[in-house]
Amino acid sequence: MFLVPALAFIVLFFGYPVVKNMIMGFQDYSTKTFFTGEAPWVGFSNYVAVISSSLFSTAVINTALFTIGSIIGQFVIGLALAVYFRRRFPLNNLLRSLLLLPWLLPLIASSAVWKWILDQDSGVLNQTLLFFHVINTPIPWLSSPDMALVAVIIVNIWLGIPFNVTILYGGLQGISEELYEAAALDGATKWKAFRHITWPMLRPVASVVLVLGVVYTLKALDIILGLTGGGPANATQTLTTLSYHESFVNFSFGTGAAISNILIVVSMVFTFIYLRVNRRPVDE
Amino acid sequence: MRNTKIAAVLAGAMMIPLAIAGCSSGGSGSSGKTTLTIEDYYSPPSLAPMEAVYKACGTDIGATVNATHVPGAGLIAKVLQQSSSKTLPDVLMLDNPDVQQIAESGALSPLKDYGINGDGFAPAVVEAGSYQGTLYGLAPAVNSIALIYNVEILKAAGITPPKTWAELQDAAKKLTKPGQYGFAFSGINTYEGTWQFMPFMWSNGGNEKNINTPQTAQALQLLVDMVNAGSVSKSVVNWGQGDVLDQFTAGKAAMMINGPWNFPALQAATGLKWATVPIPTPTAGQTSIAPLGGETFTVPQTGDKSKMALAGKLVACINSAKSQETIAKANLNIPSRTAVAQQVATSNPLLAPFVTVVANARARTAELGPDWPKAATKIYTAEQLALTGKMSPAAALNQAQSQ
Numbered sequence: 001m002f003l004v005p006a007l008a009f010i011v012l013f014f015g016y017p018v019v020k021n022m023i024m025g026f027q028d029y030s031t032k033t034f035f036t037g038e039a040p041w042v043g044f045s046n047y048v049a050v051i052s053s054s055l056f057s058t059a060v061i062n063t064a065l066f067t068i069g070s071i072i073g074q075f076v077i078g079l080a081l082a083v084y085f086r087r088r089f090p091l092n093n094l095l096r097s098l099l100l101l102p103w104l105l106p107l108i109a110s111s112a113v114w115k116w117i118l119d120q121d122s123g124v125l126n127q128t129l130l131f132f133h134v135i136n137t138p139i140p141w142l143s144s145p146d147m148a149l150v151a152v153i154i155v156n157i158w159l160g161i162p163f164n165v166t167i168l169y170g171g172l173q174g175i176s177e178e179l180y181e182a183a184a185l186d187g188a189t190k191w192k193a194f195r196h197i198t199w200p201m202l203r204p205v206a207s208v209v210l211v212l213g214v215v216y217t218l219k220a221l222d223i224i225l226g227l228t229g230g231g232p233a234n235a236t237q238t239l240t241t242l243s244y245h246e247s248f249v250n251f252s253f254g255t256g257a258a259i260s261n262i263l264i265v266v267s268m269v270f271t272f273i274y275l276r277v278n279r280r281p282v283d284e
Numbered sequence: 285m286r287n288t289k290i291a292a293v294l295a296g297a298m299m300i301p302l303a304i305a306g307c308s309s310g311g312s313g314s315s316g317k318t319t320l321t322i323e324d325y326y327s328p329p330s331l332a333p334m335e336a337v338y339k340a341c342g343t344d345i346g347a348t349v350n351a352t353h354v355p356g357a358g359l360i361a362k363v364l365q366q367s368s369s370k371t372l373p374d375v376l377m378l379d380n381p382d383v384q385q386i387a388e389s390g391a392l393s394p395l396k397d398y399g400i401n402g403d404g405f406a407p408a409v410v411e412a413g414s415y416q417g418t419l420y421g422l423a424p425a426v427n428s429i430a431l432i433y434n435v436e437i438l439k440a441a442g443i444t445p446p447k448t449w450a451e452l453q454d455a456a457k458k459l460t461k462p463g464q465y466g467f468a469f470s471g472i473n474t475y476e477g478t479w480q481f482m483p484f485m486w487s488n489g490g491n492e493k494n495i496n497t498p499q500t501a502q503a504l505q506l507l508v509d510m511v512n513a514g515s516v517s518k519s520v521v522n523w524g525q526g527d528v529l530d531q532f533t534a535g536k537a538a539m540m541i542n543g544p545w546n547f548p549a550l551q552a553a554t555g556l557k558w559a560t561v562p563i564p565t566p567t568a569g570q571t572s573i574a575p576l577g578g579e580t581f582t583v584p585q586t587g588d589k590s591k592m593a594l595a596g597k598l599v600a601c602i603n604s605a606k607s608q609e610t611i612a613k614a615n616l617n618i619p620s621r622t623a624v625a626q627q628v629a630t631s632n633p634l635l636a637p638f639v640t641v642v643a644n645a646r647a648r649t650a651e652l653g654p655d656w657p658k659a660a661t662k663i664y665t666a667e668q669l670a671l672t673g674k675m676s677p678a679a680a681l682n683q684a685q686s687q
Binding site: 030031032033034035036037053115119120121122140142143144145228230231233234235250251 | 657
């Protein structure tokens with residue numbers, strides 16, 4: 001009986017949409033469906049249409065680059081900041097809470113601001129770089145297909161740092177200070193202490209951060225739509241933006257669902273890893 | 285603006301699964317008059333004049349009119365939700381290219397059932413509201429795009445408004461200096477980018493049925509050349525029409541492609557002197573063909589025949605000469621009845637160039653019907669590939685056509 005509320009919640013808000021989405025992937029679900037209620041069963045033809053489209057491989061590659069790039073950047077910077085904030089210094093708490101700001105801003109607002117910062121002609125970033133003679137010509141951050149994905153990844157790294165810092169900082173708090181004192185007595189350098197104490201002790205937390213990060217990044221949509229809308233020339237088209245475009249621009253909900261189902265499967269693989277990683281400390 | 289639209293679409297999308305009958309479908313008003321619901325996407329400042337027209341028409345046909353205003357791009361998501369929960373409004377406003385999709389779904393009733401046949405309307409207006417030859421939606425006032433230029437900047441440079449492509453290229457180049465581009469247009473990867481490309485493609489004999497033609501490639505080459513010459517910002521691939529307007533009002537572009545819905549904003553910009561001319565054509569003396577824009581009014585299949593008949597009367601009244609004049613004056617667009625448009629041309633010099641543009645305009649969905657969105661996607665994809673230098677215009681159009 002205790003399970004009923006939880007079960008009802010899961011079935012209503014997770015089970016139904018996922019199952020519905022799976023079914024939609026096998027249907028010709030268009031604008032007509034909404035009025036007539038009829039969605040003819042088309043088997044795997046939505047999947048065939050999606051995978052054979054010339055955009056699919058672009059989207060898969062972009063999704064992979066976007067995810068890997070974002071995760072590496074977020075994690076490395078996040079970890080460095082978390083280690084940095086372990087030290088006691090004035091304003092530590094204030095700075096640490098300020099770091100959460102990107103998390104608190106509505107994504108639509110921050111992507112609009114980033115779009116302005118990254119503008120080729122009058123953006124603050126290019127103006128600054130030009131002023132300090134770091135570059136000679138403005139960088140076309142969002143208007144060149146070669147740079148747009150990099151720009152989007154940079155913004156997503158900025159966005160993901162708070163999450164990484166918060167969780168990793170929490171993990172660092174769990175490592176006893178005595179270990180470091182003992183290591184210092186043995187003459188360990190800072191790097192050695194990190195290598196042999198911090199990193200092994202932090203590993204379970206780090207894996208959780210990485211796996212959750214992958215799942216969050218795979219499904220990132222709003223930041224890309226806000227910055228580039230998948231452009232220019234499809235340079236930042238990922239599986240999520242493609243699915244969004246199919247469903248809500250072309251109103252071809254069947255193919256849109258097919259793409260998101262592919263994403264769900266990929267996410268589930270990572271969720272499975274997450275659950276395994278999470279279970280291990282208990283087993284040990 | 286685009287971001288709020290995205291938010292609206294997302295919000296609307298989330299509502300689809302919750303297809304719960306949340307909207308009252310009307311019924312009798314307290315005064316015994318029938319209440320008709322009407323749904324549109326107007327927002328201030330164009331909202332108040334529309335409300336006034338609805339109210340006046342309600343009095344004329346003896347009904348109370350209740351208007352709901354849905355934010356821009358959220359409208360279609362809302363309409364789909366309403367059509368699955370059978371709670372469509374009595375009168376539905378649709379942006380003209382969307383009429384195809386919704387009419388195809390069977391949710392709309394033919395306007396001829398209510399004695400509306402589109403006589404006296406500009407041909408493109410009837411085409412835009414028709415699906416497979418049947419008229420489903422009629423727009424009281426329409427718009428299009430033209431070349432809007434900064435009078436003072438052109439005067440100072442001794443340049444007359446361009447009429448041909450060569451003049452446009454030349455003027456754009458001469459008007460470019462540090463901090464100011466000669467020309468701006470929207471080359472974004474949405475239907476807005478396609479909409480702004482149409483005049484160049486159509487005026488040169490290009491056709492949306494097959495974009496892999498030398499005519500369309502030449503049109504695209506013109507835009508690519510201007511970007512490569514530095515007369516147009518490379519950022520146009522990310523600019524919606526709102527961004528183009530911002531560049532122009534900030535004095536960062538001397539000329540731009542835009543439409544009359546921006547006139548209020550342009551008039552509000554202090555110290556800005558501007559004027560409009562039709563979009564330049566390949567050679568002198570040709571007719572500039574621009575796409576037709578505007579919101580049509582439709583009567584959805586709600587099942588209640590008597591209310592649908594009354595809704596038909598409301599649509600007829602919104603499209604009457606009197607309503608058209610009111611809407612056109614307040615919202616600065618062009619009446620869709622050619623006779624009323626002529627009156628507006630003589631009384632308002634600001635709108636006069638657009639009366640000619642609209643008379644020659646073409647409906648985007650006229651040739652392809654519900655397949656237009658696919659072609660539109662191909663067109664902006666090719667435009668982006670070419671403008672960013674990834675491919676030559678011909679190669680980009682070839683790839684997009686076969687996509």
